[in-house]
Amino acid sequence: MPTVNFIDKFGVESQIDCEVGGSLMTAAKRAGIKGIEAECGGTLSCATCHVYVDDARGMIPPASSSEDEMLEVVVAERKPESRLACQIAITDSLDGMVVRIPESQF
Amino acid sequence: MDFTEALQLRMEEMAAACTQCGKCFEACPMVGPVGLANEDPRLVLAGVVEQLQSGKGSVASETWAAACSGSGYCISACDYAVNPRSMLKLANYARVVRESGDQIRKNAIAAFRGMAQSLRTVSRLQLSSAQLAALEDPGPLASNEPADITLYTGCNLYKSPHILVLVLEVLRHMNATCRLVGGPSACCGINQFRAGDGESSGRAGLSTLNKIAEQDSREKISWCPSCQSQFDDVIIPNFNKIEPENNFQLEMFFVWLERRIDQLIPLFKRRVEKRVALNERPGYPRVMTAVKKILSSIPGVEVVELDVPRVGLMSNYLTVTPNFKTYLRDTEFHAAVEAKVTTLATVFHACHREICDFDGVYSFEIINVMEIIGESMGLHADDIYKLLKVHNSAEELLEYCSDLIAEHGLNASEAFAILTKEQAAKKPLQGKILKDISFSPDRYGAVNANG
Numbered sequence: 001m002p003t004v005n006f007i008d009k010f011g012v013e014s015q016i017d018c019e020v021g022g023s024l025m026t027a028a029k030r031a032g033i034k035g036i037e038a039e040c041g042g043t044l045s046c047a048t049c050h051v052y053v054d055d056a057r058g059m060i061p062p063a064s065s066s067e068d069e070m071l072e073v074v075v076a077e078r079k080p081e082s083r084l085a086c087q088i089a090i091t092d093s094l095d096g097m098v099v100r101i102p103e104s105q106f
Numbered sequence: 107m108d109f110t111e112a113l114q115l116r117m118e119e120m121a122a123a124c125t126q127c128g129k130c131f132e133a134c135p136m137v138g139p140v141g142l143a144n145e146d147p148r149l150v151l152a153g154v155v156e157q158l159q160s161g162k163g164s165v166a167s168e169t170w171a172a173a174c175s176g177s178g179y180c181i182s183a184c185d186y187a188v189n190p191r192s193m194l195k196l197a198n199y200a201r202v203v204r205e206s207g208d209q210i211r212k213n214a215i216a217a218f219r220g221m222a223q224s225l226r227t228v229s230r231l232q233l234s235s236a237q238l239a240a241l242e243d244p245g246p247l248a249s250n251e252p253a254d255i256t257l258y259t260g261c262n263l264y265k266s267p268h269i270l271v272l273v274l275e276v277l278r279h280m281n282a283t284c285r286l287v288g289g290p291s292a293c294c295g296i297n298q299f300r301a302g303d304g305e306s307s308g309r310a311g312l313s314t315l316n317k318i319a320e321q322d323s324r325e326k327i328s329w330c331p332s333c334q335s336q337f338d339d340v341i342i343p344n345f346n347k348i349e350p351e352n353n354f355q356l357e358m359f360f361v362w363l364e365r366r367i368d369q370l371i372p373l374f375k376r377r378v379e380k381r382v383a384l385n386e387r388p389g390y391p392r393v394m395t396a397v398k399k400i401l402s403s404i405p406g407v408e409v410v411e412l413d414v415p416r417v418g419l420m421s422n423y424l425t426v427t428p429n430f431k432t433y434l435r436d437t438e439f440h441a442a443v444e445a446k447v448t449t450l451a452t453v454f455h456a457c458h459r460e461i462c463d464f465d466g467v468y469s470f471e472i473i474n475v476m477e478i479i480g481e482s483m484g485l486h487a488d489d490i491y492k493l494l495k496v497h498n499s500a501e502e503l504l505e506y507c508s509d510l511i512a513e514h515g516l517n518a519s520e521a522f523a524i525l526t527k528e529q530a531a532k533k534p535l536q537g538k539i540l541k542d543i544s545f546s547p548d549r550y551g552a553v554n555a556n557g
Contacts, residue, residue, distance in 0.1 A: 039222035041291025043310045045298060046218050066305075073215050106223050 002095035006033050009103050018090040024099065025049040025085035035101035042086035048105035049085040050074040054098040060088055076102030109308025112344040117200060120193045121158040123186060126151040130180035130190035131170065135417045139430035140173045140540045142166055142494065155441040157197040161204030171198040173426055173540050176335055176387045176419030178472035192339040195299075198536075202302035221261060221297055222290040227524040228359050229264040230514040231507050232490040241270055258314070258356065259288030260330030265528070266455045266462075268487035273329065273359065275485045279373055280366065283319045284494040292317050295335040300375060300537065311341035315354060326355065327362045331390050331419050331454055334358055355476040360453070360475075362398030367403060374482040377406035382478065383447040383470075384409070385438065385457050389539055396473055404482040412441040426534040443469050451475045460531050463495040482526035494531055 001017045002079075007027065008014070018027035028036045038050035047070040054061065060083070063071065067087045071078055085099070129146025137143055142150070145166045153167025163171070171194045180190035208212055230239060241264065249251055255277070263270050263496075295311035298304075315337070318326050328334045337356055345352060361371065384399060386394050401407050414437050418424045424431035437463050442450050452458035452474050465472040473489070480486060497503045499538035504511060511518050527533070534540075 033419060039226075040218065040292040040310065041313070043291075043293070043313045045215065045293065045306050045310050046216055046220065046222060046290070048222070053265070069211050070215065074213050106219065106455075 002090060002092050004094060005040040005098045007098065009098045009101055010036050020090050020092060023086050024088040024090060027090060028085055035105070037086055037105045038086060044070055044086070047071065047074050047084060050076060050102050050105060051083055051085045051104065052079055052081045053083045053088070054062050054081065059093040059097070063087065075104050075106055108346050109312065109344055109348065110304045111303050112347040115347060116343060117196050118159045120188060121155045123188050124151060124155055124193060125186055126155060129183045129185065130498065131185035133179040135177055135179065135415065136173045136175055136427070137170065139547050140155070140169055142170055154197050157200055158193070161200040163197065163201065167197070169421040169540060171192070171201065172536055174198065175423040175426065176389045176418055177417050182374055195339050196269065199302060199304065200301060202300070206302045210302045211306070212343055214298040214301035214306050217297040217301045218293070219337050224524055224528050225261055225264060225290060227516065227521050228528055229267065230516060231265055231494060231510055231521060231525065234510060234513060242286065242289060244274060244286060253283040253285045253323040255282060255325045255327050256285045256318050256321040258286055258318055258326065258328040258333065259286060259358070260294065260328065260333035261288065261290050263329055263455045264289065266458055266491045268489045269458065269474050269476050271487040272480040272485060276479060276483065279483055280369055285323055287314065287317050287321065287400065294336040295341060296332060296336040299336065301534065311543065312345060313335065315341060315345060316444055319354060327357045327359050329359050331358070331387065334336055335389065335419060348485060358393050360393045360396040360400065364399050364468065367400065370400065374404045376482050376484055377552060378404050378478055379484045380404045380449045381408045382412055382448045382449045383442050383445060383452050383454045385450055386416045386463065387418055387454060387457065388416045391454065401475065401478060404478065407478065410437060410445050410447050412445060414441045420454045421460045422456045422531060422535055425430065425531060426536045426540050428539060439464065439468055449473060451478060459491060462489065462492040467491060472545045494525065521553060
């Protein structure tokens, strides 16, 4: 089970074990990570599961056009490493990945 | 076939099926209020058909489709089973798609986020995290048998949680096992659809449909007429095109409850001495019939009919014509006074939120139907939303629910601003306020004739 490191807006780090096959958003919600709202439950309607992903190893497929459109309207600053957690599928290759949570989702 | 292709196909089919006879237009109570009373019904329908085909109709057809309040009188007026309410919804969608261009997705997200933010704030001002969690998931069933029902709550019922608490308690007393699906993560897709985003609307609606189906309960019922209408008019017909073999159906809660009246009546153990008029909504007439039958079965309750026009799926659908809405509300209140009712009972949550603070202003109380049913069964839940509505400043609000504001990490001023906006109920669901003529008693007859 891969471990992902979440860092919240205050710099507090949480390590969570993520079930392979689910999404990063679902894993974060299950673990009670604050700051990932995911109001729409992963149907690409809200962009409130915005995260900054350190994917230096290139393990995550690039954002789809639908995700890219949603990233245009995130509340916090969009950065090159911006992604929607609901669109990131958990695989073993994500072990050790660092995910930063933005200041705000609304 | 994907959702937007199914949507396009349905628009083409409806455009072909409509004979443009105009009877739906003649039956519509919104025609007068938006200044279309002198339009030729056949020409307006010709415009609607053009609008379905190209997104561009006539001024009259575009106004009419944008003003639809979901009253549903058009459905029974149509001799060709076209379902003009669905047709207008699709025609308006086509116009919004054409006019919004590359802003569609942005508008859809803003609409959804606005709803979600309002819901999370208003519900959190009333309930602790534990209470919210209990309402979102009542917990595992006692056995591995399928639940009797899956109740789809929609989103905004959580803004007036006492209604949901009573619904769940009534079900529990009936020994009906229940699974819940609801909240923004189980959206019917209506906000996205209104913004012209068929793709997002379909994704949300079909996802929710699957969530309801996955519960594998014996029956599927819904509370919210707005969600039910989105499912009936858009999501389910499209799903039927994508998966013709499916048999997905949603029944409205009160209709389901009335079918079990024999099971319910023995639970009405307390007399409720009330003379009750209903805050009726015509969009789902079977719901009103069911509610009246249930209330009439409660010892002590006398149901009184008010001879007033009934318009809108819920009252928030009338914000598109504020003068008309105020006129309808005042007319109902005065009729309730004249009829000497003790109680004006709201049926739906949005209607309740809009008028509950008039409780005690006139000679009658304003409560929800579920409170009457609950009282007869010895059940009670405080109407916290009504209490919140009387707070006039952020300071007062902070004092009233400081513990919840702290628990949920809310900013009191922001929460107050969101609550005030929600309670003012001035933003039309349909997007913008349309031409809204003033009403005089002379107009009353015209509305009656239509409605």
